[in-house]
Amino acid sequence: MKVRVVSDEGEFRAMRQAWDALLGRSGTGSVFLTWEWLYTWWKSFGDDKQLYIIVAGDDETRAILPLYRRKVPGFVYPGSVKLEFLGTGEERSDEVCSYMLDMIAEAGCEEQAYADIFAFLREVRPCDWDLMSLKFVSSRSGFIDAARRYFGEDAYTVHVEESFRNGITLLDDGWQGFYNGLGKKTRKMVRSGRRRLESMNGFSYRFLQRRDELSGMLDAFVKLSLKRWGGGGAFASPKFSSFQRAVCEEFADRGMLKLSLMEVGGRPVAGNLDYCYRDTVYGYQTAFDAGFSKNLSVGLLGMLYCIENAAEEGFRKYDWYRVARESYKERFISCYEEIVNLVVARKSFYIALLGLLGRLKKL
Known part of the structure; x- marks a missing residue:
């Protein structure tokens, strides 16, 4: 060649x-x-x-x-x-x-x-x-x-x-297969956490559907991220923030962006900035309001809504990125790269x- x-x-x-x-x-x-x-x-x-x-x-x-x-x-x-x-x-x-x-x-x-x-x-x-x-x-x-x-x-x-x-969740058996494969205590945590969330007045978990929603949803996600890290974190960098906004526009145009927000009573309390390509959804960033509820892991529950959505749409893998040893994420991982x-x-x-x-x- x-x-x-x-x-x-x-x-x-x-x-x-x-x-x-x-x-x-x-x-x-x-x-x-x-x-x-x-x-x-x-x-x-x-x-x-x-x-x-x-x-x-x-x-x-x-x-x-x-x-x-x-x-x-x-x-x-x-x-x-x-x-x-x-x-x-x-x-x-x-x-x-x-x-x-x-x-x-x-x-x-x-x-x-x-x-x-x-x-x-x-x-x-x-x-x-x-x-x-x-x-x-x-x-x-x-x-x-x-x-x-x-x-x-x-x-x-x-x-x-x-x-x-790099931690990966396999979704060949769909959401129910993934959920059934979790440990008993983890299933109970997921079930009770979802029940509490979904009983709250004005609860919703929504994904980006239209291109004209992108700016507002991304702004809400960035605010959650900055709040989570006390004004710091990745989006405190002007270069990182500018890059992300530009790449989200590119990915949204190609159907490769999976941006989602959890809201309670119209208030964003958690969100996920994920990408998708071929058979994989990439869990890129999670943001949440740590002050919303001390007894609910809204960030983790939001990620699980994303995994359920990925399985429902036919994706075969959810990629968690870097997973440290003895991390809470390990209970959800099928294999490592x-x-x-x-x-x-x-x-x-x-x-x-x-x-x-x-x-x-x-x-």
Whole structure:
């Protein structure tokens, strides 16, 4: 396959149709690899970066590796350049939490794509980069083993480190099957909590239905989030907030946004900002009014309404994102996906970095 680099934002914008068509033909089905997510991210966070999207194919696009370049601070290795996934690398306060990132390759073409794109990076454009820091990849991805094969030689070092566990609820048996599989105490908590909520005057749990509802519902959700975190949290970041509003508009237009609010007497008390793609609903953010009721977990109950809705609409998975060990969420999880970070570095860069760390320890 012919391999080239897209570094122009206008060309990235024009790739929309081909990008999402390829993602639909691939075995990589993450919402965080859609053109809508990554292009919106680039518009929000790309100021100090250079696009470096690697595209492979002959008559049509068969593979895309969505990267960008930026310089590594000079105190590590003067003039060195790092490649990272689009969707990662923001300031911590702006972090958008993209995950399940990967090369997008047409099903059946993965091995050829790995071979051609990694050969391009190793042999055709070796001077374009010194370090690849590729975060939040599924440990099951063939991309990991391919990187080990193609860069496991004297000139490079390859390192894979664990990042977090991604929790998934399977919905093949529908809502009732999921509910019946919960522990006895958990079922009782869900049943009694719902009964109390639904008996309250003016209770409703509603999902975004029309495009003209988006602005008002999103404003209500953001207010709940800011209140939950005492004026802080993700939406306190202007960059994060602007990004989310833009990506919600994109997803709403494609039917990929599942924004919901729980209200009692016209007062929003909880909400969920979720996305959907293929067979999965992604539980992205939950917000709730902690002062509404000390004896009701309205945030958790809201998430369970979202899971019920996902099952009713035929989705097969609900993705909880990061699930810590011994978290309350574990009782609802069917299986886990290990998420890892991949680092490929030139040996010269790696040795220089180790030397710097050694000197810092002596200070």
